[in-house]
Structures are given as structure tokens and as C-alpha cells.
Amino acid sequence: MDPNTIPEIVNNVSSYNIASTQTNTLLTVVLGLFVAWVAFQQYKLSRAKFKLDLFEKRYVVYKATQKLLTHVLQKGDVDLDELFEFRGKTQDAIFLFDKKIPEYLNDIDGKVLKLNTLRDQLEGIPKSDIRSELCGNMKQLLLSITKELPKLKVVFGKYMNFKEWK
Numbered sequence: 001m002d003p004n005t006i007p008e009i010v011n012n013v014s015s016y017n018i019a020s021t022q023t024n025t026l027l028t029v030v031l032g033l034f035v036a037w038v039a040f041q042q043y044k045l046s047r048a049k050f051k052l053d054l055f056e057k058r059y060v061v062y063k064a065t066q067k068l069l070t071h072v073l074q075k076g077d078v079d080l081d082e083l084f085e086f087r088g089k090t091q092d093a094i095f096l097f098d099k100k101i102p103e104y105l106n107d108i109d110g111k112v113l114k115l116n117t118l119r120d121q122l123e124g125i126p127k128s129d130i131r132s133e134l135c136g137n138m139k140q141l142l143l144s145i146t147k148e149l150p151k152l153k154v155v156f157g158k159y160m161n162f163k164e165w166k
Contacts, residue, residue: 055160058096062156064089065105068112069149076142077119078112086112097159104155108148115141 068086118138
């Protein structure tokens with residue numbers, strides 16, 4: 001072997017090692033960026049899934065309220081079974097909304113329970129001033145409950161809006 005070729009071979013091997021190191025570094029950076037991008041996409045997906053799950057739970061509360069109000073407005077009355085079903089489906093509202101919604105639901109619950117109580121009091125009372133007063137109270141309560149159904153979308157709207165999910 002020619003002694004002049006040895007430095008040339010060493011020089012070529014050295015150049016190869018530098019190029020290999022640079023390539024490995026570049027691949028590591030590219031792989032790291034890809035992993036970071038995938039992690040960010042996973043974060044966005046998890047966040048969207050959380051919002052969807054929260055929406056679904058809130059929607060159950062909204063629909064239960066809508067169902068109760070619609071029933072009361074159609075029948076002018078409510079059974080305790082329907083009220084208990086409403087309570088069962090809305091009991092988690094305290095964890096899903098700020099305090100405004102649970103207070104609103106308690107207000108509706110109170111009105112509907114009072115309506116049920118007035119109906120029970122009317123049974124068996126003959127025509128009299130007391131019956132007329134109870135009927136008047138029941139009418140006022142029904143008018144008050146009637147105003148709640150159109151307000152429902154406004155009250156729940158800020159919690160059910162998909163536009164804020166971006």
C-alpha cells in the first residue's frame with residue numbers, strides 16, 4: 001500500500017463519520033418534531049373529545065328540562081313520577097354548569113312541585129272561594145311556567161354552543 005493513500009483513506013473515513021453524524025442529528029430533529037406534532041394532535045383530539053362528552057351530559061339536562069316543561073304545558077299538570085325523572089336526569093347539573101343553571105332548574109322544580117301540590121289540593125274541594133283562589137294560583141303558576149320554555153334555549157345556549165369549540 002502506498003503511504004500517501006493512508007492519509008487519503010483516513011480523510012475519507014473522517015468525512016464519512018462527519019456526514020453520518022450530521023445525518024443522524026438531522027433525523028433526530030425531524031423525528032422529534034414529528035413526535036411533537038403527533039402529541040399536539042393528540043392533545044387537540046383529547047380536548048375535543050372532552051368537550052363532546054361534556055356537551056352530551058349537558059344536553060341530557062337540557063332535554064330533561066325541555067321534556068318536563070313541554071309535558072306541563074301540554075297537560076297543564078305533572079305527576080310526581082315525571083318530576084322525579086326530571087330530578088334524576090338533572091341532578092348532576094351542579095357539576096356540569098356554573099351555579100346559574102342549577103338555580104334555574106331548582107326554580108323550575110319548585111314551580112312544578114307547587115303545581116302538583118295545588119292540583120292535589122283542588123281534588124275534593126267543592127266550588128267555593130277557596131277553590132277559586134286555588135284555581136287562580138294554579139293559573140298564575142302555569143303562566144309562569146309557560147314563559148320558561150322559550151327562555152330555555154337562551155339560558156342553556158352559552159353552554160351548548162359549538163362555535164366556541166374551535
